[in-house]
Amino acid sequence: MRLAGIVVSVLLALLGGLWILQGSNIVGGSVMSGQSQWLWIGILVLIAGLAGLWWTLRRRP
Secondary structure, three states: OHHHHHHHHHHHHHHHHHHHHHHOOOOOOOOOOOOHHHHHHHHHHHHHHHHHHHHHHHOOO
8 A cells, every 4th residue: 555655746747847848838749839827727736746755755654
């Protein structure tokens, strides 16, 4: 169960990071590129992923 939490948290953090890059128009080639709402959504998803990773790793098995 702990491994699943780590995997989901890392995937959320990576997805959030990608959305931040697309929303700030650093990564192009998508309808999301240059759309500021994806920057903010990406920030929230990145924070959720990092919080989930912290929560998963701080709990004792």
